[in-house]
Amino acid sequence: MQTENTFLAVENLSKSYKSDGPPVFDGINFNIERGEFVCIIGHSGCGKTTILNVLAGLEDATTGYAYMLGREIKGPSLDRGVVFQGHALMPWMTVLQNVCFAVKSKYPDWNREKIATHSKKYLEMVGLVNAENKKPSELSGGMKQRVGIARAFAIEPKMLLLDEPFGALDALTRGVIQDELLKICSETAQTVFMITHDVDEAILLSDKIMLMSNGPNARIAEIVVNTLPKDRKRANLHHDPMYYPMRNHLVDFLVNRSKDLQAKGASGGLDGYQPVIVRPGVDESHTH
């Protein structure tokens, strides 16, 4: 439930694209606290992007509400930076102009030089300073994605909404940007909601992981607390004693438990369902 200090609150969200037939998801309730990094995992089509679009203010839910800092989310805002799976860059602008354009919208009082310096800092972060004068058509898919990431970070939003932002990147670049994201988040206490299909990425980055059951009538089935220590490093993640209990728990959900819940939902057995909070490796009864 929403309290005075709740950063983001989602209450009873559902979405139907068709007037007949069951909703894609239903009864979605969760909170995100300030500075929390939350990942959402679930099979394709369960509605993760739709939920992210509602949080971004780009789509309306059929029922329910989303609040950020106590105000209902209605329409997009520069308080929320979004990175989509597609790159959504302006094709007639250079890489630098794409980032500067967003920075100028956020900070209209800044002069040209300040905007450019600020934008270049974020292009450097994603390894694109040498491409700042290129147009999107001259970039690879991974490079375009990195521009999108730099642009979202550069507006220093209160909340980052990331829809599989690293999916198109090669492993090396992905690792570098994951490390950067971890660094920025710990330095700035950035609040993040991120969709990923990669359980290792979720274990590396998140404070908690929401697991969605399969649609239709998809739910947040479990809220998994990340039991690995906060100072995680990609290189030694798998040496942590909590790593395998955590990983096995997530994979087992995707392979088995998500389908069991779907069957229950189809027979109307999920009315009033509340997600289970699980600490893999700590609450052994929930660890499979």
Ligand SMILES: Nc1ncnc2c1ncn2[C@@H]1O[C@H](COP(=O)(O)OP(=O)(O)OP(=O)(O)O)[C@@H](O)[C@H]1O
């Ligand atoms: N604009 C739309 N009109 C009709 N149906 C839609 C629309 N957008 C999404 N859907 C349907 O809603 C369901 C959820 O879609 P959504 O993209 O939110 O899922 P997802 O979990 O993010 O999937 P993926 O992991 O494949 O990206 C899907 O069945 C999809 O076909």
